[in-house]
Amino acid sequence: MNKNIELITELADAFGPSGFEDEVVNVARKYTKDLDVYEDKMRNFYMKPRNFTGKKPHVLLDAHSDEVGFMVHSVRPDGSLRFTNLGGPTLASLISAKLRIKNDKGEMIPGIIGSVSPHYAKTAQNANGVTQINQLSLDVGATSPAEAKERFGITMAEPATFDTTCEYDEENGLLFGKAFDCRVGCAAVIETLNRIKDSELGVDVSGVLAVMEEFNAGGAQIAARTVKPDLVICFEGCPADDTIQSGSDIQTRLKGGPFLRHMDGSMISHPRFQKFALNVAEKYGIKWQAGVREGSGTNGMKYHVSNQGVPCIVMGIPVRYAHSANGITAVEDFENAVELTVKIVEELTAQVVEGF
Numbered sequence: 482m483n484k485n486i487e488l489i490t491e492l493a494d495a496f497g498p499s500g501f502e503d504e505v506v507n508v509a510r511k512y513t514k515d516l517d518v519y520e521d522k523m524r525n526f527y528m529k530p531r532n533f534t535g536k537k538p539h540v541l542l543d544a545h546s547d548e549v550g551f552m553v554h555s556v557r558p559d560g561s562l563r564f565t566n567l568g569g570p571t572l573a574s575l576i577s578a579k580l581r582i583k584n585d586k587g588e589m590i591p592g593i594i595g596s597v598s599p600h601y602a603k604t605a606q607n608a609n610g611v612t613q614i615n616q617l618s619l620d621v622g623a624t625s626p627a628e629a630k631e632r633f634g635i636t637m638a639e640p641a642t643f644d645t646t647c648e649y650d651e652e653n654g655l656l657f658g659k660a661f662d663c664r665v666g667c668a669a670v671i672e673t674l675n676r677i678k679d680s681e682l683g684v685d686v687s688g689v690l691a692v693m694e695e696f697n698a699g700g701a702q703i704a705a706r707t708v709k710p711d712l713v714i715c716f717e718g719c720p721a722d723d724t725i726q727s728g729s730d731i732q733t734r735l736k737g738g739p740f741l742r743h744m745d746g747s748m749i750s751h752p753r754f755q756k757f758a759l760n761v762a763e764k765y766g767i768k769w770q771a772g773v774r775e776g777s778g779t780n781g782m783k784y785h786v787s788n789q790g791v792p793c794i795v796m797g798i799p800v801r802y803a804h805s806a807n808g809i810t811a812v813e814d815f816e817n818a819v820e821l822t823v824k825i826v827e828e829l830t831a832q833v834v835e836g837f
């Protein structure tokens with residue numbers, strides 16, 4: 482298995498719902514030994530190659546370290562757990578999903594989200610007609626609140642994520658797993674920085690793995706103030722629509738190359754920076770796709786309006802079934818996103834940045 486597959490796999494399997502990104506940072510540290518790194522008290526993880534001069538325009542590569550997850554709300558009299566969401570998981574994917582819950586001792590406790598078995602359903606249609614997350618129960622096998630507390634160490638506010646192990650299909654260049662939004666982006670930031678760390682560049686490049694994007698993009702808000710970048714490229718494990726849409730509505734295909742959105746619900750990508758990036762892709766024959774997202778957002782929402790205004794684009798690596806227990810992403814899309822970003826920062830100069 483090559484190093485990048487290991488990196489993506491380890492990052493995807495790390496436990497890191499919004500606000501609880503510690504494990505992700507620990508994995509990132511292992512793969513950034515040749516970079517200068519530091520973290521703030523929120524666990525934003527900053528990375529700088531040693532060719533960083535502090536004298537050139539500063540390009541920040543961002544990805545978010547958190548994933549959609551859950552938090553225990555309360556223990557019901559039967560010992561099952563009422564829980565709420567951290568970020569926006571796909572409701573339909575929750576029924577019968579397996580989760581990992583971090584208890585108050587830091588131990589991982591397995592649990593499942595219960596489904597109504599047909600034996601108890603009034604009609605086949607309404608058996609699992611769940612419309613709100615608080616109608617579901619997370620079950621660790623406790624039979625009372627006392628048992629949940631004493632045996633499992635669970636009372637309230639314990640964080641949880643999907644319990645999915647990443648698998649690599651080498652023959653088809655595919656990865657199956659959870660949290661590719663945005664761990665494949667985190668891997669791309671780390672790999673890009675490692676690739677350019679000894680290059681002579683016209684710009685300075687650094688990276689951040691920012692916390693809490695799925696919750697309120699608070700990590701990026703802090704990073705924008707801390708780093709004060711001149712340009713930002715936000716990496717994303719962005720939702721693929723090729724199995725959802727049809728015909729000309731499809732814009733984000735698996736194996737279609739990095740996806741550069743012209744806009745989404747949170748930001749209009751800086752038109753001149755966007756055009757520059759797409760021209761670089763064309764110049765070097767790197768596969769790319771672009772589109773117009775009608776909703777959702779990225780950390781770009783915080784960066785582009787920070788300080789005196791920061792040109793920002795999004796480098797999306799398509800993920801089928803993002804925000805659910807199982808997704809698919811393609812290694813070639815990851816590689817093309819890294820390749821395109823390396824070429825973009827090689828082509829950028831102070832003069833080009835000035836021209837934006």
Ligand SMILES: [Zn+2]
Nearest residue numbers: 662663717718
């Ligand atoms: Zn994301």
